[in-house]
Amino acid sequence: KNQVEQSPQSLIILEGKNCTLQCNYTVSPFSNLRWYKQDTGRGPVSLTIMTFSENTKSNGRYTATLDADTKQSSLHITASQLSDSASYICVVGPPLNDYKLSFGAGTTVTVRA
Amino acid sequence: EADIYQTPRYLVIGTGKKITLECSQTMGHDKMYWYQQDPGMELHLIHYSYGVNSTEKGDLSSESTVSRIRTEHFPLTLESARPSHTSQYLCASSDGQGIDEQYFGPGTRLTVT
Numbered sequence: 001k002n003q004v005e006q007s008p009q010s011l012i013i014l015e016g017k018n019c020t021l022q023c024n025y026t027v028s029p030f031s032n033l034r035w036y037k038q039d040t041g042r043g044p045v046s047l048t049i050m051t052f053s054e055n056t057k058s059n060g061r062y063t064a065t066l067d068a069d070t071k072q073s074s075l076h077i078t079a080s081q082l083s084d085s086a087s088y089i090c091v092v093g094p095p096l097n098d099y100k101l102s103f104g105a106g107t108t109v110t111v112r113a
Numbered sequence: 114e115a116d117i118y119q120t121p122r123y124l125v126i127g128t129g130k131k132i133t134l135e136c137s138q139t140m141g142h143d144k145m146y147w148y149q150q151d152p153g154m155e156l157h158l159i160h161y162s163y164g165v166n167s168t169e170k171g172d173l174s175s176e177s178t179v180s181r182i183r184t185e186h187f188p189l190t191l192e193s194a195r196p197s198h199t200s201q202y203l204c205a206s207s208d209g210q211g212i213d214e215q216y217f218g219p220g221t222r223l224t225v226t
Contacts, residue, residue: 041222043119089155
């Protein structure tokens with residue numbers, strides 16, 4: 001069973017609307033949580049990286065939150081644009097052996113005009 | 114945009130052929146990684162390297178092999194391709210400092226017929 005679960009699996013939103021993606025994880029211990037954006041046919045690109053002591057981090061219209069007590073994170077997209085259509089991947093990193101990143105399967109977001 | 118490159122971007126090849134997927138980075142990163150990703154699924158680490166002449170297998174068993182003769186170059190080889198090797202292969206690198214963020218290449222989409 002994957003230790004990083006994302007929901008929903010996919011969603012469709014209208015341009016200009018907001019949406020929130022969820023990430024629940026069981027990885028323990030962990031030192032950081034990352035959100036990546038992956039366009040179709042491309043490699044993932046980092047959006048935010050939060051350490052376990054951070055609660056929120058923003059990158060433009062993207063805002064990530066982290067609740068280390070409940071092991072939940074969310075990614076909020078504000079005023080969506082067509083270019084936001086992509087897969088958004090939640091990744092949990094342990095304190096040591098950074099190569100052992102735990103990846104979620106991603107949420108596919110489609111923004112329609 | 115990260116300075117990490119992969120060639121070819123797309124490859125269709127017959128069963129039994131030997132193939133090499135190229136990955137190079139110009140950031141001087143010591144750590145490099147190969148991931149395998151199937152549609153709608155999470156990334157799985159298949160190989161990683163912490164520096165020249167250092168290679169290790171990742172969490173997902175793979176019939177591929179890698180080499181690290183130069184810091185900037187981390188090729189992946191399949192001696193005899195099979196249809197089960199059909200997948201997306203992503204290369205990444207990181208500098209091993211602090212949170213050790215990984216930067217991904219654009220990927221190689223491999224199809225074995």
